[in-house]
Amino acid sequence: MMTQVMVQPSSWVESGIKISQVRNLKLFKFTDELQSRLEELNATKKAGMLNLEQEAELTGILELDRIFTLLNAKIIADS
Template sequence: MITQMMVQPSSWVESGIKISKVRNLHLFKFTDELQSQLEELSLNKKAGTLTSEQEAELAGILELDRIFTLLNARIIAES
């Protein structure tokens, strides 16, 4: 197991998450603002310019993305 610092994914529950209707299913999505932040942090990581705080933020957003992927897959599979 790898120990990694990250911003708690739950910190975006109030402001970074929306539920969108897609083909009669309600799926978890990032708000436009959180999606933009993810894209910006990812670009900065590729450029090698992330601070340790940004690295922790990116790790938290990516963990939330993995959680949403799993939840949305289950929602789709059960429909």
């Protein structure tokens, strides 16, 4: 198993998360700012230019994205 450093996903709870109405459901989404940051970090990674701090940030955002995917899937399945 490989140990990975990441920014805690909970650090974006106050500023990076919104709840959006999709049809009759309320789903977790990233704010426009956090979505833009994710895209920026992905582009930097693709260019092979991520530093360790950015890698930790990207890892944390991607973990939060996985959590949202699971939560939103549960919300949809239970509706």
